[in-house]
Amino acid sequence: MSLNSLILLTGRTISQGVALEGGKVSRENVRAAGICTFDADDFKKLDCLVGTPVKVITDYGEVVVYSTITEEGPHQGIIFIPMGPWANQLVNPSSQGCGTPTYKGMKAKVEVVKNGKVLGALELIGRLKEA
Amino acid sequence: MADIKLKIKKKLDFPLEADSITPDNFAGKNIADIKKLPLFYATKQVTIGDYFEVSGKSTDVADTVIIIDGDVSNVKRIGENMTGGEIIINSGVGMHVGNHMSGGKITVNGNADDWAGAMLQGGELEINGDAGHYVGSAYRGYRQGMKNGTIKVKGKVGVESMLWAKSSKPSKKWPTLYCGSADAFLGIHNHGGTIVVEGDVDRCVGADQAWGNIVIKGKVSRLLPSYKKVGEVKEVQLPNGEVIKGKFIEYSGDHTIKKETNGRLYIAA
Amino acid sequence: MVEKVRTVKDVSCPFCGTLCDDLEIDVDIKKDIVVEVRNGCQIGTKKYFSSNPSDHRYMKPLIKENGEHKEVSWDEALDKAADILVNAQRPLLYGFSSTECEAQSKGVELAEMLNALLDNTASVCHGPSLLAIQDVGASLATLGEIKNRADTIIFWGSNPVHAHPRHLSRYSDFIRGYFRTDGRNDRNIIVIDPRNTHTAQIADKYIKVNPSEDYELIQAIRAVLRGSELDVKEVSGVSIDDIKELVEVLKSSNFGVVFFGMGFTQSLGKHRNVDTAIRLVAELNDYTKFLLIPMRGHYNVAGANQVFTWNTGYAYSIDFSRGYPRYNPGEFSSVDMLMRDEIDASLIVASDPGSNFPAASVKNLFKHPLISIEPHKTPTSAFADVILPAAIAGIECEGTAYRMDGVPLRLRKVKDPPGETLSDKEILEKLIEKVKEKMGE
Numbered sequence: 001m002s003l004n005s006l007i008l009l010t011g012r013t014i015s016q017g018v019a020l021e022g023g024k025v026s027r028e029n030v031r032a033a034g035i036c037t038f039d040a041d042d043f044k045k046l047d048c049l050v051g052t053p054v055k056v057i058t059d060y061g062e063v064v065v066y067s068t069i070t071e072e073g074p075h076q077g078i079i080f081i082p083m084g085p086w087a088n089q090l091v092n093p094s095s096q097g098c099g100t101p102t103y104k105g106m107k108a109k110v111e112v113v114k115n116g117k118v119l120g121a122l123e124l125i126g127r128l129k130e131a
Numbered sequence: 132m133a134d135i136k137l138k139i140k141k142k143l144d145f146p147l148e149a150d151s152i153t154p155d156n157f158a159g160k161n162i163a164d165i166k167k168l169p170l171f172y173a174t175k176q177v178t179i180g181d182y183f184e185v186s187g188k189s190t191d192v193a194d195t196v197i198i199i200d201g202d203v204s205n206v207k208r209i210g211e212n213m214t215g216g217e218i219i220i221n222s223g224v225g226m227h228v229g230n231h232m233s234g235g236k237i238t239v240n241g242n243a244d245d246w247a248g249a250m251l252q253g254g255e256l257e258i259n260g261d262a263g264h265y266v267g268s269a270y271r272g273y274r275q276g277m278k279n280g281t282i283k284v285k286g287k288v289g290v291e292s293m294l295w296a297k298s299s300k301p302s303k304k305w306p307t308l309y310c311g312s313a314d315a316f317l318g319i320h321n322h323g324g325t326i327v328v329e330g331d332v333d334r335c336v337g338a339d340q341a342w343g344n345i346v347i348k349g350k351v352s353r354l355l356p357s358y359k360k361v362g363e364v365k366e367v368q369l370p371n372g373e374v375i376k377g378k379f380i381e382y383s384g385d386h387t388i389k390k391e392t393n394g395r396l397y398i399a400a
Numbered sequence: 401m402v403e404k405v406r407t408v409k410d411v412s413c414p415f416c417g418t419l420c421d422d423l424e425i426d427v428d429i430k431k432d433i434v435v436e437v438r439n440g441c442q443i444g445t446k447k448y449f450s451s452n453p454s455d456h457r458y459m460k461p462l463i464k465e466n467g468e469h470k471e472v473s474w475d476e477a478l479d480k481a482a483d484i485l486v487n488a489q490r491p492l493l494y495g496f497s498s499t500e501c502e503a504q505s506k507g508v509e510l511a512e513m514l515n516a517l518l519d520n521t522a523s524v525c526h527g528p529s530l531l532a533i534q535d536v537g538a539s540l541a542t543l544g545e546i547k548n549r550a551d552t553i554i555f556w557g558s559n560p561v562h563a564h565p566r567h568l569s570r571y572s573d574f575i576r577g578y579f580r581t582d583g584r585n586d587r588n589i590i591v592i593d594p595r596n597t598h599t600a601q602i603a604d605k606y607i608k609v610n611p612s613e614d615y616e617l618i619q620a621i622r623a624v625l626r627g628s629e630l631d632v633k634e635v636s637g638v639s640i641d642d643i644k645e646l647v648e649v650l651k652s653s654n655f656g657v658v659f660f661g662m663g664f665t666q667s668l669g670k671h672r673n674v675d676t677a678i679r680l681v682a683e684l685n686d687y688t689k690f691l692l693i694p695m696r697g698h699y700n701v702a703g704a705n706q707v708f709t710w711n712t713g714y715a716y717s718i719d720f721s722r723g724y725p726r727y728n729p730g731e732f733s734s735v736d737m738l739m740r741d742e743i744d745a746s747l748i749v750a751s752d753p754g755s756n757f758p759a760a761s762v763k764n765l766f767k768h769p770l771i772s773i774e775p776h777k778t779p780t781s782a783f784a785d786v787i788l789p790a791a792i793a794g795i796e797c798e799g800t801a802y803r804m805d806g807v808p809l810r811l812r813k814v815k816d817p818p819g820e821t822l823s824d825k826e827i828l829e830k831l832i833e834k835v836k837e838k839m840g841e
Contacts, residue, residue, distance in 0.1 A: 007594075007611050009594065009595065009611060010664075010666075011559065013444055014441075014443065014561070017415075017442070017443040017446075017562070017563070017614050018442050018446045018756075021446040022446050022449075022450055023457060023776070024451065024752065024776070024777070024779060025470070025779070028654050049573045058833050059758075061759055061760075070595070071598065072595045072598055072600075072601075074596065075594060075596065076522050078611060084756070085754070085755050085779055088756065088758050088762070089759045091758050093733060093758035093759075093760050093761055095670070095729075096264060096289070096290045096315075096546075096670065097245050097265055097289060098531060098670045098671055098733075099523055099527050099531075099735070100524055100525070100527050100528050100665060100666060100729070100733070101735050101758050102610070102670075103662065104662065104667045105667050105668055110729025118412060121755065122500030122782055124779075125755070125762065125782075126825050128709060130763075130767065144744055145489060145490055148722070171721065174489065174490065174514075174515035174720075174721045175489075207497065213804070219682070226731060245731070246731075266729070270728075271531065272534050272535075286780060291672075299429045316669075316672055334615075335615055338615070339675075339676070339679070354632075356619055356632045356635040357615055357620060357622065357623035358631075359628065359631050360631055385623075386621070386623040386626060386628040387619050387626065387679070388622050388624035390628055
C-alpha cells in the first residue's frame with residue numbers, strides 16, 4: 001500500500017532528545033528517530049501494523065523507517081519524522097539564499113515495505129562516506 | 132570605443148572574487164597594469180593575469196567595453212561599484228554581478244547567480260538567462276537597496292528580488308526590474324520600486340510593500356490576504372513614464388503597513 | 401560517616417536554550433561519576449548520565465588509519481589536525497553551540513588565523529531569526545518578565561513539551577508569577593501549529609495552520625489589526641472569524657509574548673516568517689505590551705552568536721578569506737558552501753552535522769579531511785580523520801552560557817574530565833599554538 005500527496009514535517013521529540021544524549025549510535029536512537037509518524041486515519045489507508053517499515057520518498061531522497069501512529073494529531077495529509085539522520089535523507093537542502101535549509105514542508109509519498117530494513121545511524125550516514 | 136578582452140584560462144575549484152574587473156579600474160591603464168590588478172581565490176590574493184588572458188586597449192571609463200569569454204559562472208563581484216562603460220559576459224556569471232553599480236551597462240549572456248545588481252544605484256544590468264535570489268536587493272542589514280537603474284532578466288528571478296527597493300520622486304529615481312517570472316517574496320519591503328513580470332510569480336508578491344508598482348502579466352500562485360481589490364484598469368501608468376497596455380485587476384497593498392496605501396499590484400485579468 | 405556522594409546544587413543544565421539553573425547533581429566521590437540528577441528534564445538528566453565513561457565516550461585522541469580509529473598521543477593528534485587546517489585552501493570551523501563562551505572565543509581566534517569560514521549551528525536553526533532581527537529589530541524580553549507578567553502566551557511553530565521540556569513549568573505556563581499569582585489559571589496559552597502537538601493539547605486555544613503558510617496568516621492578522629476588512633474568507637486554513645477573534649484576544653491582553661521556533665525558521669519563508677511576526681508584535685504595542693522570544697535550541701548557541709558578534713561584528717556564517725570578517729548567509733553559510741563543494745577541510749566543534757545537515761551536504765563534508773572535537777561517538781565523529789576528545793562543558797568544566805533570552809548564566813563543573821579528555825577551550829588553545837608554529841609565526 002502507498003500514500004501520495006503527503007507533506008513531511010521534521011522536528012524535535014523528547015524521546016529523540018533523550019536518545020541522542022544517550023548515544024547517537026545506539027539502537028534506542030533508531031527507535032526514537034528512525035520512525036515516521038502518521039495521522040491515525042492516514043495510517044489506516046496503509047493497511048499495515050504499527051511498526052511495519054515504510055519507505056518515505058521526497059524529491060531529495062528516500063529512507064526506510066518504522067511506522068507509528070501520532071499522539072499529536074489529527075494531522076491528515078502530514079507525516080512527521082523526528083530530526084536526525086533519517087529525516088535528513090529527505091529534507092530540501094536549498095536555503096533559498098538565506099543559509100538555512102528547508103527542513104519542513106516537503107512533498108512526500110510513502111510505500112509499505114514489509115521486509116524493509118531500517119538502518120542504524122552509523123550505517124545510514126556511513127553510506128555518505130565514499131570509499 | 133575601446134575593447135578589452137578577458138578570457139579565463141584556469142579551472143576554478145573555488146569561487147574567484149573579481150571586484151577589480153570594472154571599466155573604472157581598467158580605464159587609462161595598459162594591458163600589463165590591468166594584468167596586475169588583484170583578484171581573490173579561496174584565501175589567496177592573485178592577479179587578473181594569473182587567471183585571465185588579457186588583450187585590447189583601454190580608454191576613458193565611459194568608452195571602455197570589457198568583453199569576458201570562457202566560463203565565469205563561478206566568478207563573483209564583476210562590475211562592482213562601476214560608474215560607466217560596459218561589460219559583456221559571454222557565459223553565466225557568479226554572485227554579486229554589478230553590485231553597487233551607478234552607471235554603465237552589464238550584459239550577461241547566461242544565468243546569473245544570487246545578488247545580481249544588489250544595491251544598484253543606477254545603470255543597466257541585462258541578464259539573458261535566469262537570475263538567482265536577491266536580484267536588485269539590499270544587502271544584509273541595509274534598509275534601502277536598489278535606488279535607481281534598470282535590471283532586465285529574460286528568465287526567472289529568485290526569492291526576495293527587489294528587497295527594500297527605494298525610489299525618489301523629487302530626484303526622479305525609479306529603480307525598475309523587468310523579468311520573465313519570479314520566485315516567492317518578489318518586491319518585499321518595496322518603497323517605490325517598479326516591477327514588471329511577463330509571466331507568473333510565486334507566493335507573497337509585494338509583501339510589506341509601503342508603496343510602489345508591481346505588474347504581473349501572468350498568474351500569482353497565492354495572493355497575500357492583506358491586498359485588496361480596487362478595480363479594473365485597461366492600462367498601467369508607471370512612475371517612470373512607461374505605459375503598459377492590457378486589462379489588469381488593480382489591488383492596493385500591503386495593508387499590513389497602512390490602512391490606506393499608494394502601493395499597487397496589477398495582475399492580468 | 402564517610403561521604404560517598406558529593407552534591408552540587410544550582411547547576412545550569414547544558415542541553416537546551418531554557419538553560420535551567422536549578423539542577424542538583426550527585427557525584428560518586430570515589431568513582432567520580434554522576435549517580436543522580438534532580439530537577440532536570442529527561443533530556444538534561446540523560447546528558448549528565450551519559451557523561452560517565454562508556455563505550456561511546458572518547459577517552460583518548462584518535463587518528464584514522466586504514467579505516468580504523470587508532471589511539472594516539474595528544475601531540476600527534478593536534479599535529480595532524482593543525483596540518484590539515486594549515487594545508488586547506490578553504491577550511492570551515494563549525495559548531496560551537498554546545499560549549500562555553502571562552503571556547504567559542506578561541507574558535508574565532510583560530511578562524512581568523514586560518515582565514516577560514518566560521519559558523520555555528522544558528523546557521524541551520526535560528527539564523528533566520530537573526531536575519532529578521534537585523535532587518536526589522538525585535539521587542540524582546542527575559543524569561544523572568546514572562547513568568548511574572550505574561551497573561552497571553554503564544555507558541556508558534558514551537559513545541560516546548562518536546563523541545564524545551566521545563567520551559568512551561570519554569571517560565572511560561574504553570575508557574576506562579578508576581579503578577580500572575582494563580583499560575584496556569586492566570587494565563588491564556590495559544591498554540592499555532594500544523595499539528596495538534598502535545599503543547600497544543602494542554603493549551604487554551606489551538607489554531608491549526610497549513611504547513612508553510614504562516615506568512616500569509618500573519619499578514620492577515622496584521623491587516624485586520626490595522627483595521628482593514630479583508631477580501632478573503634479564510635487564510636492558511638484559518639477562518640477570517642477566527643483571525644478577528646484572535647486579534648481581539650491579543651489586543652485585550654495585559655502582557656503578551658510570542659515564543660517561536662523552527663516552524664518559522666525551517667519552513668519556506670524562513671526569516672520572512674520571523675520578520676512579519678516581529679512586526680506583528682511591534683504593532684500590537686499600539687494596544688498593549690507585547691514581546692517575543694526565539695526558542696533557542698542549544699544551551700549556548702545564543703552565546704556563540706554573542707561571542708562571534710563581539711569579536712567580528714557578525715553572529716554566524718562569517719568568512720575571513722579576505723583577511724577581515726564578512727557576513728552573508730546563503731553565500732558563507734555551512735550547508736550552502738558544502739552543497740557547492742567549496743569547503744576542503746573542516747573542524748567540527750561541539751556539534752553533529754553528520755546527523756543534522758541534509759544528506760547531500762554531509763556527503764561533501766565527508767569528501768574532505770574532518771577534525772572532530774567531541775566527547776561522544778556520533779555520526780560526525782565516527783567518520784572523522786582526527787578525534788580530539790573533549791570534556792563536557794557544564795559537567796566537567798566551567799564556563800558561561802547564554803540562555804534563549806540573552807541572560808548569561810554560569811555553568812558548573814561537577815566532576816573532573818575523564819580519561820585524557822581536555823576542555824574545548826584547552827583543545828582549541830593547543831590547536832592555535834600548533835597552527836602558529838606551522839604558519840611560521
